[in-house]
Amino acid sequence: MTSDHQPGFSTLAIHAGAQPDPTTGARVTPIYQSTGFVFDDVEHAAALFGLQSFGNIYTRIGNPTQAVLEERVAALEGGTACLAVASGHAAQLIVFHTLMEPGDEFIAARQLYGGSVNQFTHSFKKFGWTAKFVDMDDISAFEKAVTPRTKAIFIESLANPGGRVSDIAAIAAVAKRAGVPLIVDNTMATPYLCRPIEHGANIVVHSLTKFMGGHGNSLGGAIVDAGNFDWSREGRYPALCEPRPDYSGMVLHETFGNFAFAIACRVLGLRDLGPCISPFNAFQILTGIETLPLRMQRHCDNALKVANYLSQHGEVEWVNYAGLPGDRHHGLAQTYLPKGAGAVFTFGVKGGYEAGVAVVSNVKLFSHLANIGDTRSLIIHPASTTHRQLSDAAKKSAGAGPEVIRLSVGIEDADDLIADLAQALAVAAKA
Template identity: 55%
Template structure:
């Protein structure tokens, strides 16, 4: 937008990163369903390929619809730039790709989505990378885990599945002391509830599949760079601080300043890994973001009511939700997430594993799916699905024990959500 006033979140989620289409005047961002773009002449093509000029080359790298989404997400997160890709898991690989190399490691929270734990502890080995999973509620343990080969700290703002809020400022201070970036997955909170960059994070990743799109239609991921990390301050990050042979010796950190990491993500990450977001997915996500604040307010309002009702129900052993006054994370949640503790939490059901399975099978309004952040209320038994590959000890640490179900509260009427849980609990604990 041409007006550089500081706009409010509700305005940015509709307008940031977009202008009326210059060719047609179309108000909504068009879906630029094209593979390639015509160069003005040979010199123009050469400048683009040399990173001397910004423009469109090939849709594996850049696409106007995807670019609009990148700009909007960067604006909402307060970042210098963003790169969108094909999924949240792709975003994690792409976020770490410029930082890592064989023999290097990250220190990550042990409270993570089960698929992320598997990616970090198993798939990373194929790259020669490793991950140390540590309790991020113990800053001393985090500091102790960092060594000369550590290149990043990684956590989730609201940990999946239990909705546990991470003390991002404390982790940012530890990362700064170690001279490494803090990477925060902000999927479950969204930039409406949490701004990790304001709290000191270097990079923010998203599964845009979830709340940003909000309608369960497309997969996608995003990496947002704060633009504040000095990649030239040490030799830890040669991809950004040393000459890049694939681009005639350009040093991204020196040549591109605050946009170095973002340009590297496009020019190297998307070029070589090919984890491209398609323009139709970007279009759906842009439309979803237009109502993000409205949806998140309703998600949080419903989640609070449902969590309070469940906590009072004698058929329930426990509810892990930072919005509850009884939660050990309540004070941290109020401080770091003043608009609400999200809409993702876990519930311990009396009767254990069997009761959880019966509960899932007895629900009618809820959808039993491996997703979260939809307008529909969703449920899953994490121990037998999303966290199935983890050991029982890892499941417990992640908040996904055998007696626990994960609930993603939607935007339906709260009374209807509660009624569905009530009848299903009756069936599950009979």
């Protein structure tokens, strides 16, 4: 390849961040199952602890296996740097811990994963942070919700569980006018389908547990720094723009420039809160990412076939899948997700709550569990599980009403998935 050649997505998914092990020559990134790492000398140790040099200190802060994963995710998302952590929830906690002070607010789309709504509504209150929820389709609502205490806007590129598509560029414009970063959870789309930074996002978060790892065997999360936000503007983000007493008065944004946010998340949030990813999980997720392009395309192709089938079924009231031409988010999907509208979507079964429970109780091939993004097809009734803690009104607002069933369509043969749903719907109808 010529020196100016830019590798493609599939090449990056396999090679970004990785080199043969310098000691053994191992081609696959090893699992560096060590808590600590030996320093060259006292000066080397001092430089590492003082952020004058990069390197390994302690696995709670960073690990060589983790470092390869971080470089790969950053490359796939088009960011300047990445921090891998223990889970998607840990990624959100670290991001807001870095941005927020007690009494601060952030704006979030109402259509989010139920666990995120719960984290934002209840757990974050203990830190003195307030989430203001607005409808993801009402761009003016984001604008109206901005106050002097607003520190960020949070959305999902592809909303869980409904599979609704966010107008990232329009919301990014609101965030830019407000002088706050736009945080996009890109878990459901992955960078194969959507790269939010290209549409104006400033921070991207992931549950690597889902499609990125892809095999339902390891927990992980990621924070990607886009490197495109001025953290020193108006002094609104003291963690980045004020001298750090714990680092000899260093100003992180001044020192680290366009990857300062990722550094701050590591040396302030991860260092002190401690939700680090294990080297083994980092290794598993790295291996999963190598087949991400192949898997995601199959996921999308299968999901479209299943959604088409359900949209014509007599026991189904509606299907929310942006890949269907008649869906209200189809146009946005063409803009932001041209390769496919993802693998997770919802449909409403006739008969409400009881019928929804009957369908998930009678599938044979679909697995009834609280996860998405597995190679296996998964099914759940959100109102009785993932969104159970929400009020009835909040469930409906989040797209998790009593009749709603969520599918995460895997990479099996689509005809087998359709046959399984057909027999489960038939049983539910008789019941």
